[in-house]
Structures are given as C-alpha cells and as structure tokens.
Amino acid sequence: MSEDYGAYQTEIYGKGYLKGDLPNVTTDPRLLEEQARKTLGVHAFNYVAGGAGEKATMDSNRLAFRQWKLIPRMMQPMNNQDLSVNLFGQHYDTPVIMAPVGVQSLFHVDKETGLAEVCAEVGIPYTLSTASSSSIEDVATASGNGKRWYQLYWPEDDAITISLLKRAKENGFSVLVVTLDTWSLAWRPADLDNAYVPFIRGIGNDIGFTDPVFRSMYESDSDSKIEDNITAASRAWIQQVFSGQPHTWEQLDLLRKNWDGPIVLKGIQHVDDAKLALKAGCDGIIVSNHGGRQLDGAIGSLEVLPEIVDAVGDRMTVLFDSGIRTGVDVIKALCLGAKAVLVGRPVIYGLAINGKLGAKAVMKGLLADLWLSMGLSGTPTVAECDRSKIRRVQYPGDLKAMM
Numbered sequence: 001m002s003e004d005y006g007a008y009q010t011e012i013y014g015k016g017y018l019k020g021d022l023p024n025v026t027t028d029p030r031l032l033e034e035q036a037r038k039t040l041g042v043h044a045f046n047y048v049a050g051g052a053g054e055k056a057t058m059d060s061n062r063l064a065f066r067q068w069k070l071i072p073r074m075m076q077p078m079n080n081q082d083l084s085v086n087l088f089g090q091h092y093d094t095p096v097i098m099a100p101v102g103v104q105s106l107f108h109v110d111k112e113t114g115l116a117e118v119c120a121e122v123g124i125p126y127t128l129s130t131a132s133s134s135s136i137e138d139v140a141t142a143s144g145n146g147k148r149w150y151q152l153y154w155p156e157d158d159a160i161t162i163s164l165l166k167r168a169k170e171n172g173f174s175v176l177v178v179t180l181d182t183w184s185l186a187w188r189p190a191d192l193d194n195a196y197v198p199f200i201r202g203i204g205n206d207i208g209f210t211d212p213v214f215r216s217m218y219e220s221d222s223d224s225k226i227e228d229n230i231t232a233a234s235r236a237w238i239q240q241v242f243s244g245q246p247h248t249w250e251q252l253d254l255l256r257k258n259w260d261g262p263i264v265l266k267g268i269q270h271v272d273d274a275k276l277a278l279k280a281g282c283d284g285i286i287v288s289n290h291g292g293r294q295l296d297g298a299i300g301s302l303e304v305l306p307e308i309v310d311a312v313g314d315r316m317t318v319l320f321d322s323g324i325r326t327g328v329d330v331i332k333a334l335c336l337g338a339k340a341v342l343v344g345r346p347v348i349y350g351l352a353i354n355g356k357l358g359a360k361a362v363m364k365g366l367l368a369d370l371w372l373s374m375g376l377s378g379t380p381t382v383a384e385c386d387r388s389k390i391r392r393v394q395y396p397g398d399l400k401a402m403m
Contacts, residue, residue, distance in 0.1 A: 002094075005367040024361075036049075047191060048107065050190030051293050051296070053296025057292035057294075058323075061323030070332070070335075073379075076378035097341070098119050098344075112129075116143040119146055125149055126139070126143055131207075136167045136171050148173050160213050163212065165259050186294045266321065284317035286342065289301050305336045319338055327367070331389075334382055
C-alpha cells in the first residue's frame with residue numbers, strides 16, 4: 001500500500017482547529033489563478049496565465065473535461081489503495097509529473113531549484129524546461145535523489161543539442177521530453193500588448209548561457225563574452241531554440257543516437273503523428289496542446305486522447321498534458337488511457353503565491369484530491385482506472401466551472 005495522500009486533508013483541518021492556521025494558498029482550484037494574479041506583476045502573470053489568440057484552446061481543454069463524468073461504485077474494498085505506476089520500466093509513486101514550465105524566476109526567487117527540491121520531497125518527478133532560469137547542474141543538485149526529466153527545446157545546431165543531452169544525462173535526468181510545438185512563439189496578446197518576452201532580456205536563457213558549446217560558438221562568432229552583451233547573446237540563443245522552422249521526423253535519429261533512455265514527444269494531438277512517433281522508435285508521447293499557449297482554436301487534448309490510446313497505447317507509453325486542475329481531472333485522463341499526467345499552471349500559481357512551499361501545498365492538495373476521489377469512486381488503484389468508470393455526458397449549460 002502506498003502513502004495515504006488523503007492525510008493531507010486531516011493535516012489542514014488539524015492545524016486550523018489546534019492552531020488557527022489556515023492554508024495561505026487556496027485549496028480551491030477555481031480561486032488559485034486569481035490569488036496568483038494578486039501576487040504577481042502584470043508581465044509575470046500574463047506570461048504564465050496567457051494563451052494563444054482568444055484563448056479558445058484553453059477553453060477547449062477545460063470543456064473537454066466537463067463532458068466526462070465519473071460513475072462511482074459503492075462498498076468497494078479500499079485497503080489496497082495505491083497510486084503508484086510503472087513508466088518506462090521504473091516505479092513512480094503517483095501518476096502525476098511536474099510539467100516543464102520555463103522562466104520560473106519570473107514567479108518567485110525560489111525558481112526552478114526550489115520547485116525541484118519540493119517535487120523530490122513530495123515524490124513527483126520534476127521536468128526541467130530548456131527555457132530555465134537555472135542551470136541543468138543547479139537543478140540536479142537541488143533535486144537530490146528525486147526523479148527528474150529533461151525537456152528539450154530542440155536547438156538548430158546539432159552540436160549544441162548533443163551538449164544539452166550530455167549535460168542532462170550526466171546530471172541524472174532519466175527521460176527526454178522533446179517539445180514539438182514551440183519552434184516559433186505563438187500570437188499571445190497578453191504578452192504582445194505589453195511587448196514583453198522574457199528571453200530577449202536574458203531571463204530563461206540560463207541553460208544556454210551555461211552550455212560550453214553554445215558559449216564557445218557565440219564567443220567565436222561575436223568576439224565577446226556572453227556577459228558583455230546579454231541582449232545580443234539572448235538573440236543568438238533564441239535563434240537556436242525558437243528558430244522559426246520545425247525539425248523533421250528523420251532528424252529524431254540524432255536524439256536516439258545521443259540519448260541513453262526513454263524519448264517522449266510532447267505536443268501530439270493527431271493519430272497519424274502518434275503512429276509516426278511509434279514508427280520513429282520513440283518510447284512515449286504526451287498528448288498535449290501546450291496548455292493552449294501555441295495554437296488558438298485547437299482541439300482539447302482530452303478530446304483526442306482516447307483515439308490516440310486506441311491507435312498506439314498498447315505499443316508505447318501515452319501520457320497526457322493540458323488542462324489538469326483537479327484530482328478528478330487526473331482520474332478522467334487515466335480512465336481514458338493515459339498512463340500518467342503532467343501538471344503545470346496550478347503548481348506555478350502556488351510557487352508565485354508562497355514560493356516552493358506554495359508549490360508543495362498545491363501538489364500535496366492535488367494528490368490528496370486524487371487519493372480521496374479515487375476512493376470515493378470505488379477505484380483503489382490506477383490500474384483500475386478504465387473507461388467503465390466514466391461516461392460522456394453533454395448537459396445543456398454544463399459549460400464551465402473554471403475556464
């Protein structure tokens with residue numbers, strides 16, 4: 001039997017009764033974003049909360065969850081309740097993974113190192129974004145014995161790509177997550193109206209600026225140090241990771257030759273792309289639309305999850321990302337075939353509100369909600385989350401709890 005994650009609820013009530021201590025990060029997922037808004041400056045809030053265009057894809061992600069309902073079973077034994085899963089031959093305590101989120105120094109001084117530290121404490125794998133405001137090495141040190149994955153924004157230059165993979169592997173990052181849908185930044189009005197992008201200011205470029213191959217190339221080309229002109233160095237790094245041209249399926253050979261471990265493609269929303277990922281020898285995919293940050297008007301990721309699972313789920317690991325806000329959301333994604341889910345914005349809101357302790361509170365709350373909801377639905381283990389536990393129901397007016 002795994003840890004009783006539901007005990008966090010008792011802890012909250014106990015602190016309130018005995019000490020009068022109330023949570024300083026709301027436990028209500030509908031209120032979390034607004035609490036973060038009050039804490040963050042406009043640039044930082046718009047960067048994390050904003051989406052592409054009119055944010056229609058963000059709405060689609062939440063609407064997709066609203067159209068699936070759990071069908072609880074009663075009087076089911078819960079003495080063997082367990083959230084653990086097996087991914088790529090490794091044991092994980094829960095099916096929840098911290099999604100890659102860039103420039104975490106925008107949200108709190110604890111940034112990536114602090115979040116990696118508390119992810120290890122909670123038992124949630126930390127996925128480090130290439131757009132980090134901490135180095136690969138510093139995050140690895142902060143993570144300690146925690147499981148950690150590395151997310152690649154795929155550089156244009158192969159030598160830089162190989163260097164990043166080498167550093168990640170040497171520092172204990174076990175799974176490579178390759179983001180496919182961000183070779184160019186989308187039209188994001190919340191950022192555009194303030195003419196704000198952090199990278200050009202040198203924020204979120206630490207992995208590039210600490211990379212020996214990139215530094216050598218830049219210094220050779222410019223005849224100057226990165227620190228002499230951060231703006232020029234930032235432009236050079238941006239050109240590498242947001243080049244304006246996508247890589248091709250054939251180029252995956254480079255990653256397979258230079259990464260010893262599972263390779264997971266993030267951004268898959270079409271069955272044919274899932275099949276191509278399988279054909280290319282990838283170990284997994286993440287069904288994701290980047291949380292609505294890239295293509296406006298795209299389909300909600302949960303909407304396409306079942307057909308992708310049916311097409312390739314018996315031959316590769318299908319993970320899910322985009323729109324997870326509650327423990328029940330996690331259950332729904334698992335029931336539709338995902339082996340695990342990635343969670344981003346809610347944890348970052350917690351980080352913004354109270355640093356690494358706020359992020360930890362959000363993660364513990366999500367796991368408590370997942371634990372309690374699985375129990376109340378009569379589903380003791382992740383393996384028992386299947387399509388018999390849910391039904392698609394479209395009620396007129398059942399449009400949103402939070403959007």
